[in-house]
Amino acid sequence: MNITSYIQANEQRFLDELFSLIRIPSISAEPAHHADCLRCAERWRELLLEAGADRAEVMPSQGNPLVYAEKLVDASAPTVLVYGHYDVMPVAPLDKWTTPPFEPCVRDARIYARGADDDKGQSFIQLKAFEYLVRHGQLRHNVKFILEGEEEIGSPSLNAFLMQHRELLRCDVILVSDTSMLASDLPSLTTGLRGLAYWEIEVTGPNRDLHSGHFGGAVANPINVLCEMLAKVVDGEGRITIPHFYDDVEELTPDERAMIAAIPFDEARYRQAIGVDELRGETGYSTIERNACRPSFDICGIWGGHTGEGSKTVLPSKAYAKVSCRLVPHQQHEVISRLFADYIRSIAPRCVKVEVRPMHGGEGYVCPIDLPAYRAAEAGFTEAFGKRPLAVRRGGSIPIISDFERVLGVKTILMGFGLESNAIHSPNENFPLDLLRKGIQAVVGFHLHLQ
């Protein structure tokens, strides 16, 4: 049976299996969901065995366990290590979801649920392609799976796990479905990712909340100070002001800029899709350059003082922010992490106490497009989508991709099938059924062409 007929014949079972994963609210950022993470890992183990793995285990780590599985068919053949993650992002604001995030629902030929795309849906594509090859006797090389449960909180335990199990995880190439394409009719393969550094800042003013009438004007307000400091991090040209921040940033070459300029991009449609009248970013760069090849600084969260109803006139004791920088290849997140903390401390006035706590980080990544595995992925995409995929660098971060290269010494192929409209990390995350089908077909193609 060819792959398209196989998908058609098994579609209802595929959905039932995928939904059984989605229904488990495996939110790694929320300790209350720890048991759900364990349940989700166990469910993956079962599905991997059913799909054809010879061995599948839930393996402990310093944090959430990882799921490992393998099917070793030929010691002289290459080994592909498939990586995915079974944890998902938090779901707030819950009132923005049309249907509950953990009750998958198919509407307009899309699966709506947290994890429908990132990364349960996409990892499931890998699982079903593997199943097809095993059941049809077409798997000629070795396949290993590793699914982690802490990707959305920065994979804090993965590095140690890789070091400890370097032998077990030995492979020739890593295959990951956790990225997105330019559009459903513009298939693309991700050849670069941005790095990430993330911090929490705590500003302490007075030792208690004060009456803003009795003290306002004479005592520094920690929220005012926090805003002042954060406003200084980016200048009027959209450049980050942290000293030495750009030292390791490699400027785009004219060739690279020409390739980026050739990517179809409709700014009006882009603006309309996210509902903004104007874009904003670093002077001298295009939108795609800004969100994929240039560093950025975002305040991901801020809070302090009276945030409830009414108008409390308070000069608060504390103010907090969660902030992050997206980094580009060659910027080292640990270096940037220090530079940022030093900078904030250097601009912090003595009238407050400031603490900068690094949360997590990772380096960026670039994949050469002449790699045989990249060519196999390209061929798989071409068969499934009917056109050759573009090679593009993307703005997101999968910090562990650079860890794989450093620890395991291999490159990663990013065969992602997401779309911007899939709203990952947002309310109403979704995944089109059509991409689930084409994704499975493309991954089958990858394996067949790799041989």
Add this chain to the structure above:
Amino acid sequence: MNITSYIQANEQRFLDELFSLIRIPSISAEPAHHADCLRCAERWRELLLEAGADRAEVMPSQGNPLVYAEKLVDASAPTVLVYGHYDVMPVAPLDKWTTPPFEPCVRDARIYARGADDDKGQSFIQLKAFEYLVRHGQLRHNVKFILEGEEEIGSPSLNAFLMQHRELLRCDVILVSDTSMLASDLPSLTTGLRGLAYWEIEVTGPNRDLHSGHFGGAVANPINVLCEMLAKVVDGEGRITIPHFYDDVEELTPDERAMIAAIPFDEARYRQAIGVDELRGETGYSTIERNACRPSFDICGIWGGHTGEGSKTVLPSKAYAKVSCRLVPHQQHEVISRLFADYIRSIAPRCVKVEVRPMHGGEGYVCPIDLPAYRAAEAGFTEAFGKRPLAVRRGGSIPIISDFERVLGVKTILMGFGLESNAIHSPNENFPLDLLRKGIQAVVGFHLHLQ
């Protein structure tokens, strides 16, 4: 029986009565406590009748009702209108309270509870001074009471109530206990207050929370923009940058500055009490000038994006702040409210949508120190505290004081007995028993000297 013996003989009853008021969580800012506000008004009505009022009523307004009471002894004698408020501030953060906010507890000769000072404790002083004078046949002039239930949310219904009941509330002077003294051994009368203007700002970026990797650097982050805008409101010299903001501010005269400089002030002790290493404010002014006679800008609350556990990499759709300016006499809050909104709109970049919603406001106030009623208050204080009180301008706002002057045409005497250490608007609000006693004595003295 003289007043000190009377207080001693009745102290337990006084505390029981005051605690019956405090136990009612009459938080005007929180709709869930609406019924408590009604209960608290009713309790005041009972206590006013028991203390000796001939008439006491709970009267409707557009918002929470007001309590009115009177004892009219001589149509040819002057009339004193006592104003207070029965509503209290919210209590968050609840975990910072040593004992629950609405279970009054006496420790170290202080009453700990929300409202122990502001304004249940202080209004109670007025009630008990009145009771003493009535019961001992020493009330020679007329006394009216008005207690409102919306002071902590800016008295939105009071103005209309004053207009509607101008005849009923007719008086020669208004007496208010809702301010504080310099220190327990530095009795003082408040002769000036700052005004207030308060706004909520809502900044909208994209129409949903976005993945900061896919969009960061190309799409404006509403939290970044909010911080940038708020950081511009005050310059490096601590001056507010809103155009025309200082137009109506009267500069302090050399005489006024000399009087302020004569007020004992220990900066090290002040800093230590609030736990800061350094003070900060407008260049060229002393701390007391800054927090009492100069305008200020405080961010009272801020929120947006991911504020929970962990590190969500989000470029949020919304950011909010609650901000306020303290104003000085002659600045009109409605003018300032417009200037601020215009200014924020003028600096808002087109990449976001910004809404500025005025919440409430009020003018500042100055009381002449040669007023006979001021002299009577001074005499009452001198008898109770053993030294003549200083005349000082304070930084807080009681916006309705200027409304009284405008609508009823009379001045207000601010006989307040609070202390900074009473922590009003903060966790562990408290009121020293000693000041409760001296306060009653001082108010009795006021009435006797006014005759």
